[in-house]
Amino acid sequence: MQPPAEDRSKSESAPSTPRVQPPVLAKPTADDALPPVAAPDAAFLLQLFLIPMIIVMIVVMVWLLFSWLAHLGTDPRELVRDLKVLNEASWQKANTLSDMLRNREYDHLKDDPQLAAELAAVLKGELASGQVDEKRIRLRIFLCRALGEFRVDAGLPALVEAARHERDPADLDGRYAAIEALAVLAHNLGPERLAGDQAVLEVLDQASRETGEGPQESRRRGELRSAAAFTLGVIGGPVAQERLAEMLVDSHANARFNAATGLARHGDLRALPVLLEMLDQENPLAVADEVSDSERQRKRMLVLMNGIRAASQLAARQPEADLRALEAALQKLQQSGSGSAITLESMESLKILRDRQSERPAD
Numbered sequence: 001m002q003p004p005a006e007d008r009s010k011s012e013s014a015p016s017t018p019r020v021q022p023p024v025l026a027k028p029t030a031d032d033a034l035p036p037v038a039a040p041d042a043a044f045l046l047q048l049f050l051i052p053m054i055i056v057m058i059v060v061m062v063w064l065l066f067s068w069l070a071h072l073g074t075d076p077r078e079l080v081r082d083l084k085v086l087n088e089a090s091w092q093k094a095n096t097l098s099d100m101l102r103n104r105e106y107d108h109l110k111d112d113p114q115l116a117a118e119l120a121a122v123l124k125g126e127l128a129s130g131q132v133d134e135k136r137i138r139l140r141i142f143l144c145r146a147l148g149e150f151r152v153d154a155g156l157p158a159l160v161e162a163a164r165h166e167r168d169p170a171d172l173d174g175r176y177a178a179i180e181a182l183a184v185l186a187h188n189l190g191p192e193r194l195a196g197d198q199a200v201l202e203v204l205d206q207a208s209r210e211t212g213e214g215p216q217e218s219r220r221r222g223e224l225r226s227a228a229a230f231t232l233g234v235i236g237g238p239v240a241q242e243r244l245a246e247m248l249v250d251s252h253a254n255a256r257f258n259a260a261t262g263l264a265r266h267g268d269l270r271a272l273p274v275l276l277e278m279l280d281q282e283n284p285l286a287v288a289d290e291v292s293d294s295e296r297q298r299k300r301m302l303v304l305m306n307g308i309r310a311a312s313q314l315a316a317r318q319p320e321a322d323l324r325a326l327e328a329a330l331q332k333l334q335q336s337g338s339g340s341a342i343t344l345e346s347m348e349s350l351k352i353l354r355d356r357q358s359e360r361p362a363d
Contacts, residue, residue, distance in 0.1 A: 159181050229255050
């Protein structure tokens with residue numbers, strides 16, 4: 001039986017369209033979000049390691065070259081002879097010489113009395129000239145530092161003269177350097193050598209009593225007294241210690257603190273009240289002269305550290321003394337969290353105090 005004509009025409013006029021299936025997509029993974037990983041090539045390794053290493057090597061070689069050129073032909077005795085003819089570079093030569101004397105390679109020079117005498121003659125000539133421009137004062141400072149490094153006393157009279165010499169306010173820096181150099185020389189020669197020198201004790205006593213007018217001048221004179229106190233503490237002896245005891249009430253904190261640490265170094269119990277002041281981390285006078293927070297923090301740490309070390313020295317030299325107040329101050333400082341260095345130093349000092357007490361014979 002044939003289908004109706006209408007239906008047959010419809011089936012013939014409607015072509016069959018094949019059905020297209022949608023593609024099946026794979027589920028994305030975490031690795032698909034990352035770029036492909038490739039092994040580094042030689043050019044990348046060259047940029048990453050070799051070129052920076054070459055740059056560092058060039059910098060080091062340039063530094064070594066300049067250092068070699070700076071010391072090329074710098075014989076210490078030639079430097080001293082060159083200093084006899086003063087010029088714009090004289091202070092740099094004096095600085096080089098002072099650095100060489102602190103170098104172990106040139107340690108033998110510290111025992112050369114002729115070299116020290118020649119250097120002292122240069123310093124005396126410079127003092128006699130009366131020149132006070134910046135470079136001449138700088139020259140004087142480095143000459144003093146160099147003379148302090150010797151283990152012979154040929155330069156001692158020149159240092160004493162430099163510690164006393166002041167014709168102009170600019171001379172104060174040279175005096176300060178000379179007094180510091182006397183402390184180094186006392187350490188090198190032995191404190192007893194300078195403790196018996198009347199000229200040394202007189203110039204230090206004079207410097208320890210000077211005052212100034214106005215805030216700036218008062219501070220500069222205070223620092224001079226501070227340097228004198230430090231040197232007196234290194235030298236020690238009855239005369240020095242009596243003067244240090246008087247300086248415990250100095251208005252300048254650094255002078256007062258140096259007097260206390262000097263007395264503690266020699267086991268003098270008169271240092272105790274000022275040591276307790278140094279160990280007080282809330283003490284405003286310890287940082288009164290500093291202008292910025294960073295300077296105040298640095299100064300406070302320095303005062304605390306010096307106080308702790310002085311406490312250890314006093315305890316070691318006074319095994320029978322009652323130092324409970326000192327122990328309490330150190331205990332408080334250890335528990336305050338002032339810093340790892342302060343905490344460790346406090347612990348060491350407390351151990352010295354407690355070991356001293358444990359070794360004390362029972363009553």
